[in-house]
Amino acid sequence: MTPTAKPRQLPEPDLEHIDLFDPEFHATDAPHAVWAAMRARAPLHRQVLPDGRAFWSVTRYADACRxxxxxxxxxxxxxxxLPQLGQGDVSAGKMLVSTDPPRHGRLRRPLVAPLSVRAVEAWEARVREAVVAFLSPGPDGGVWDVAQRALRLPMAVAGALLGLPERDWDDLVRWTAMAAAPADPAFRTxxxxxxxxxAHHQLFAYFSRRLREQRRDDLAEGLLPHLLTAAPDGVPLTxxxxxxxCYSLLLGANATTPHTVAGTLLALSAHPDQFARVDADRALIPSLVEEGLRWTSPASSFLRYATADTELSGGRVRAGDAVAVWIGSANRDESVFADPHTFDVGREDNRHIAFGYGPHYCLGAGLARLTFRVLFDEFFRRFAAVEVAGPVRRxxxxxxxxMTRLPVRTPARPART
Ligand code: HEM
Incomplete structure (x- = not known):
C-alpha cells in the first residue's frame, strides 16, 4: 500500500474570503485543501482585490488545459x-511566454532543435558534473540545506548551455531568485x-553586455552565438x-528546477517506503521524476486574458477578463489522477501538466527531466536515506x-567491502 498525504484536515475553506493573490497564503499548508474545495464547489472562482482588480481562477485539469x-x-x-495583474506587459510580442502564435513561433523555432530531447542528451556529462557538485556536502554525515544548494544546480546547467562564465553564476542565481519571488524575505531588497x-535591470544589463561580447568573439560557445545568428523565416532576431x-531561458531554468529537487526529496523523506521502492528498483527513477514534478508543480500559476466570452466549468468569462490557471491544483485533480494526494513513485498514466500545456509547453522540459534523472541516479547511489533535520521554510x-530552506541529513551507504 502506498502512503497518503492528504491535504491537512483544515476547516472547510470559506471560498468567498480566500486570498489567492497573497504570497503568504502560498507559504502555508492551505492551498491544496482550498484548491480541492474549489475543484468541487467553485471550479470557476472570482476574486476581487481591494483596489478593484479582479481575476478568475480555474483549478480543474480540463479547464487548465483548455x-x-x-x-x-x-x-x-x-x-x-498573476502578480502583474492588470498592468499590461511591455514584453508582449517580443518574449516567448508573452507572445501568441503565430509570432510566438518565430521566437520559439530557434530553440526547438538545441533543446530537443536528443540534443540535450549530449549535455549529460555536464549535468552529472553539476549534480555531483550539488551532492558533495551530503556524505560527511552533517546537515545540509538542499533548498539553498539547489538554487545553484540549474544555473550550472543553464550557464554551460548559454556559455556564461562561472564567475557570474552567483549573481545570476540571486537576480533570477529576486525576479521569480520578489515578495519572499529571502530575496527581497x-x-x-x-x-x-x-532584478530585471541587472539581468537585462548583464545579457546585453554578454551579447555584445559574443558578437566580437568568433570562438564563443553555447546558445548565445546561435541566437545572434538565428534568422527564423529569414529575419534575424532583434x-x-x-x-x-536569454532572460526566459535563465528564469525558466532557475525559478523552477530547485523546487522540484527539494520538494521530491522532502516527499521521499516523508514516505520512506517510497524511498525503499526506488532503492530496490532503480528502473523506477523516471517515474519518480514524473511523480516529483506532479507533486511539486513548481510553476504554480500562469495567467491568461479571455479574448471573447467563453464557457468554462462553472460559468462564463467575459472578453477581457483575467484567468489564472492553477497548475498545482490541476495536477491533483481527482478526475484525472487516481488517489491524487498519494505520492506514488510507480504512478501509471501520469499526465501531469507541470511543464504547461499547448503552444507554450516548456522548452526546457527535456533538460529538466535529464537533470532530475541524473540527480536521483547519483542520489540513490550515494545515500541510504534522506531525513529532514530542521524547520522547513516555504x-x-x-x-x-x-522552499527556501530544507535542512536534511543524508546518511551515506556503507562502503562495500
Ligand atoms: C522543473 C522544471 C521546470 C518546470 C516545472 C517548468 C515549467 C514551465 C511551464 C509551466 C511553462 C509554460 C508557461 C506558460 O504556459 O505561459 C514553461 C515555459 C518555458 N520554460 Fe520551463 N519549466 C522548467 C524548467 C525549464 C528549464 C530548465 C528551462 C530552460 C532551459 C525552461 C525554459 C522555459 C521557456 C523558455 C519557456 C517558454 C516557452 C514558450 O513560451 O514557448 N524551463 N516552463
Whole structure:
C-alpha cells in the first residue's frame, strides 16, 4: 500500500474570503485543501482585490488545459503572471511566454532543435558534473540545506548551455531568485516592486553586455552565438528578442528546477517506503521524476486574458477578463489522477501538466527531466536515506511553489567491502 498525504484536515475553506493573490497564503499548508474545495464547489472562482482588480481562477485539469491550450480564446499578450495583474506587459510580442502564435513561433523555432530531447542528451556529462557538485556536502554525515544548494544546480546547467562564465553564476542565481519571488524575505531588497525592478535591470544589463561580447568573439560557445545568428523565416532576431530569450531561458531554468529537487526529496523523506521502492528498483527513477514534478508543480500559476466570452466549468468569462490557471491544483485533480494526494513513485498514466500545456509547453522540459534523472541516479547511489533535520521554510510566491530552506541529513551507504 502506498502512503497518503492528504491535504491537512483544515476547516472547510470559506471560498468567498480566500486570498489567492497573497504570497503568504502560498507559504502555508492551505492551498491544496482550498484548491480541492474549489475543484468541487467553485471550479470557476472570482476574486476581487481591494483596489478593484479582479481575476478568475480555474483549478480543474480540463479547464487548465483548455485555457493554456487555446491561445485564440486566451491570450498571453497582456501578461502571463498573476502578480502583474492588470498592468499590461511591455514584453508582449517580443518574449516567448508573452507572445501568441503565430509570432510566438518565430521566437520559439530557434530553440526547438538545441533543446530537443536528443540534443540535450549530449549535455549529460555536464549535468552529472553539476549534480555531483550539488551532492558533495551530503556524505560527511552533517546537515545540509538542499533548498539553498539547489538554487545553484540549474544555473550550472543553464550557464554551460548559454556559455556564461562561472564567475557570474552567483549573481545570476540571486537576480533570477529576486525576479521569480520578489515578495519572499529571502530575496527581497526593499519592496516587491523595487526588488523586481533591480532584478530585471541587472539581468537585462548583464545579457546585453554578454551579447555584445559574443558578437566580437568568433570562438564563443553555447546558445548565445546561435541566437545572434538565428534568422527564423529569414529575419534575424532583434537584439531585444535575443535578450528576452536569454532572460526566459535563465528564469525558466532557475525559478523552477530547485523546487522540484527539494520538494521530491522532502516527499521521499516523508514516505520512506517510497524511498525503499526506488532503492530496490532503480528502473523506477523516471517515474519518480514524473511523480516529483506532479507533486511539486513548481510553476504554480500562469495567467491568461479571455479574448471573447467563453464557457468554462462553472460559468462564463467575459472578453477581457483575467484567468489564472492553477497548475498545482490541476495536477491533483481527482478526475484525472487516481488517489491524487498519494505520492506514488510507480504512478501509471501520469499526465501531469507541470511543464504547461499547448503552444507554450516548456522548452526546457527535456533538460529538466535529464537533470532530475541524473540527480536521483547519483542520489540513490550515494545515500541510504534522506531525513529532514530542521524547520522547513516555504517560498512566499503566487507564481512559484517551493522552499527556501530544507535542512536534511543524508546518511551515506556503507562502503562495500
Ligand atoms: C522543473 C522544471 C521546470 C518546470 C516545472 C517548468 C515549467 C514551465 C511551464 C509551466 C511553462 C509554460 C508557461 C506558460 O504556459 O505561459 C514553461 C515555459 C518555458 N520554460 Fe520551463 N519549466 C522548467 C524548467 C525549464 C528549464 C530548465 C528551462 C530552460 C532551459 C525552461 C525554459 C522555459 C521557456 C523558455 C519557456 C517558454 C516557452 C514558450 O513560451 O514557448 N524551463 N516552463
Amino acid at each position: 485555457v493554456l491550450g487555446d491561445h485564440r480564446s486566451f491570450t498571453s499578450e497582456r501578461g502571463s503572471l 526593499g519592496g516587491q516592486g523595487a526588488t523586481l525592478a533591480v 537584439e531585444e528578442e535575443a535578450l528576452y530569450t 517560498l512566499r510566491s503566487v507564481f512559484v511553489s517551493g
